[in-house]
Amino acid sequence: MARLAAFxxxxxxxxxxxxxxxxxxxxxxxIVFSPFIQSWIQFIVGLIMFTLGLGFFAGFLLHRDRKKGRVQERFAKKEKP
Incomplete structure (x- = not known):
């Protein structure tokens, strides 16, 4: 069940x-779709969507690997005194 939720x-x-x-x-x-007026607006929206999707994916993997202790020392979470 946990693997399905992660998927x-x-x-x-x-x-x-x-x-x-x-x-x-x-x-x-x-090719410009109907909610966009010009091509450059569509490109900027696409770039934002790509950045958000990739950023979430990378953050999820980093969080998972930190929990399992599979990251390099520079990516490990620092303990607060």
């Missing part, structure tokens, strides 16, 4: 990042 948690940001890549690609080819 769903990672699926949503993955789809967000994939949608961002699609918006950026389509704006480079001049």
């Amino acid at each position: 769903i948690v990672l699926l949503i940001p993955g789809l967000l990042a994939a949608g961002g890549i699609k918006f950026m690609r389509d704006s480079l080819y001049g």
Whole structure:
């Protein structure tokens, strides 16, 4: 059950990042979708979607690896005195 929940948690940001890549690609080819007025606005929205999706995915993996102790010393959480 925990693996299914983790899969769903990672699926949503993955789809967000994939949608961002699609918006950026389509704006480079001049295909503009209806909620966007111009191609550059679509590109910026796609870039934001891609950055948020990838950032969440990377943060999730870093958090998981910190819990299991699989990170290098520079990425390990520092203890507060």
